[in-house]
């Protein structure tokens with residue numbers, strides 16, 4: 427997957443003199459591959475150097491990477507990305523639900539505690555369930571066959587358990603069909619969006635500890651401290667948590683794939 431960056435200097439020059447043959451237009455867009463660090467360093471064709479922080483939460487970027495794989499016929503890779511996007515979303519959720527407590531407890535304490543659970547996704551899911559129960563005062567929705575039944579998603583396997591399905595694909599080399607990959611991605615998509623809706627309702631309530639904005643900006647803050655950045659950027663993704671209702675690309679992965687197809 428590639429991300430489109432712009433050179434503000436060249437863009438400014440182009441807007442001042444919008445002639446298509448102007449050399450400045452060559453530097454307006456720069457495509458870079460998705461990377462682990464949120465800090466992207468690049469020079470435009472006209473020699474302007476930039477360090478830009480990509481502010482999107484990681485689950486959004488990894489989910490989009492899954493869509494890219496799906497459209498390029500890499501179904502196993504798509505399912506891996508969708509499953510990892512869900513795991514990163516649990517981490518994101520923990521930060522959202524803890525809200526300002528993360529800052530009050532101190533980044534050092536947070537980092538030490540997170541390190542203890544960071545290598546095992548099952549520990550993170552356990553932490554998520556308990557923090558969700560404490561903050562929302564209800565049991566968290568669980569990503570299981572009952573959830574899939576509630577959204578009428580069928581994976582075409584016995585028991586219809588999405589976790590077993592994921593494990594079969596990732597650990598046992600099961601080769602899924604296009605339909606299975608789309609349906610698994612749709613299940614992850616709808617699960618994440620169901621929770622984001624709950625967080626947003628909490629976010630708008632007074633004295634709520636839930637803050638999506640704070641959780642989103644954490645990635646920016648951490649990286650900004652380490653790098654002398656020249657700017658920040660937030661790209662539209664399939665699972666956007668910034669827009670009010672639905673992501674810019676629509677809310678259903680099945681519909682999106684039906685509309686845009688494979689590449």
Ligand SMILES: [Zn+2]
Nearest residue numbers: 433436470474
């Ligand atoms: Zn430039």
